[in-house]
Amino acid sequence: MDVPLHSAAPLGATEPPGATEPDLVTLGIDVGGSHIKAALVAPDGALLTNYERVVTPLGRKPDVVVDTISALVAPLGRFDRVSVGFPGATREGTVLTAPNLGNDLWHGFKLAERLAARLTRPVRLANDATVQGLGAIAGRGLECTITLGTGMGFALFTDGKPAPHLEMGQHNAHKRYSYDQYIGHAALIRDGVKKWNKHVLRTVDALRVLVNFDLLYIGGGNVTAINFALPADVHLVSNETGITGGVRLWDGVFRRRA
Structure with missing residues (x-):
């Protein structure tokens, strides 16, 4: 996997001496x-x-x-x-x-x-969302990650390689609401769990039409509030992937999962 252009070590940074x-x-x-x-x-x-x-x-x-x-x-x-x-x-x-x-x-x-x-x-x-995706994706086909927290994060991958970043959370979702406002944490509090879940499912359907993903991964702190039946091409992922995916920012080769 190539490191995305927006993921860079600062000038002059080097690997620790003696480490492999x-x-x-x-x-x-x-x-x-x-x-x-x-x-x-x-x-x-x-x-x-x-x-x-x-x-x-x-x-x-x-x-x-x-x-x-x-x-x-x-x-x-x-x-x-x-x-x-x-x-x-x-x-x-x-x-x-x-x-x-x-x-x-x-x-x-x-x-x-x-x-x-x-x-x-x-x-x-x-x-x-890119880091979380790197910790979750299989590295095959077109994969998408969204994170449900304060707002909505978004990342897209082709055969394990991140696409240029899109601030999808700031894009219009419904009426006057951006996706951040439509399915972010404030929306969960404002609308309640039942209505919020409907909005999340509508977002999944909209993203399927927009990007034609093979698999969609949903993570973030509010993923535990999801209560609808997941389509076969949608998977929930642990918050751990927001940390563990960071290893792949440093890997020279994407290591596909079995």
Whole structure:
């Protein structure tokens, strides 16, 4: 798998001396609209530690988030490289949009570079739905991932390779609502579980027409609220994939699942 253009190590970052790829431990960080999670991941994608989790400091300057991440990962132990899933559009280690964190504060922020300097390890950055998808997909055909959390994340893959990022959560879903507003967390609270599930199912149907996916994976914190019968081409995935998928940002070759 080629690393997507929006997932890049900062200039000057190098692999730790003496480490080889089979031995490298990845620190996976999942930045969400409500919480930031982190854990250490083995080269095969297995979790080496339990999650550490902290409330996301919304509305604060990005450097406060960097400080928060640094404090969060301190107890986890040794790691060789870092992957970060971020809820917005990113390119070459830089944040372009952050709809649920405060766009104006984040636009142009070199998050990968700042974290690499703080954590003294190379960092790669991608959209959080892309990272979650990398932890879930089989690597065959056209696969799609959506995440149900504060908003709706979206990622698309062809034979394991991520497509250019689309901010589908900001696209119009129904009447005046974007998909973030239609099936995000505020919609679940506003509309209740029954109506929210209808909206999620309508979204699945709309995405099937739009992208003609072979398989769709649904993850995120609100996936536990889904109560409709899943079509054969739709699978629910664990929140762990938002962390474990970070290993594949560093893999030179996509390792297909059996």
